[in-house]
């Protein structure tokens with residue numbers, strides 16, 4: 098099989114501009130939901146991905162691989178690495194476009210093994226927008242922003258109405274959020290198209 102990836106984005110797109118209200122470079126976001134496996138502060142063995150606004154549409158993210166994240170002995174599980182990219186790219190779309198969106202498609206190239214104890218440095222950017230479809234991609238490097246390239250990912254996010262979450266979320270979890278809105282750690286998240 099060829100290692101040459103197909104053209105990206107796969108359709109004609111418009112430039113995805115950073116929303117005027119997107120936080121300035123250097124802003125740390127913190128978790129968006131206490132129980133999010135990717136970033137939540139109440140998920141003991143979650144990824145606890147840390148994210149920060151970069152220049153343009155970039156987001157910088159980091160996560161340290163723990164013993165709880167193993168697939169093979171001493172190595173990170175690929176699915177959890179993909180999860181880190183899903184999270185980092187979700188933050189890229191959510192924070193830089195300031196629109197609610199969900200992952201429609203995520204592809205990941207695993208270029209080098211990621212040992213337990215490593216810190217993955219991820220940079221995600223927006224690649225274009227076509228109607229409700231938002232294309233974004235990211236690279237992950239080992240232990241330093243300019244460390245060895247370990248992963249690449251490309252994703253399609255689809256912009257949705259906030260009703261998506263209310264209609265599809267489990268009732269008891271939505272109730273818990275209604276009773277304790279601070280579970281949504283970024284309650285100031287507003288939608289200005």
Ligand SMILES: CCCCC/C=C\C/C=C\C/C=C\C/C=C\CCCC(=O)SCCNC(=O)CCNC(=O)[C@H](O)C(C)(C)COP(=O)(O)OP(=O)(O)OC[C@H]1O[C@@H](n2cnc3c(N)ncnc32)[C@H](O)[C@@H]1OP(=O)(O)O
Nearest residue numbers: 129183184187188191199200201202230255257262263286
């Ligand atoms: C009260 C609660 C509020 C909660 C909100 C809270 C906070 C937000 C705050 C901060 C955000 C910050 C961070 C977020 C961080 C990380 C989040 C991680 C993201 C996720 O982890 S999220 C979970 C996984 N994700 C899903 O759970 C999606 C399941 N899925 C669906 O819900 C539907 O499937 C949907 C909505 C995707 C589309 O459905 P739909 O009916 O709306 O639209 P449709 O099908 O027409 O697709 C429209 C156009 O996308 C094309 N398209 C769609 N899918 C494609 C694919 N796979 N490949 C190629 N093209 C595709 C179509 O071909 C069409 O293209 P065209 O327009 O050209 O025809």
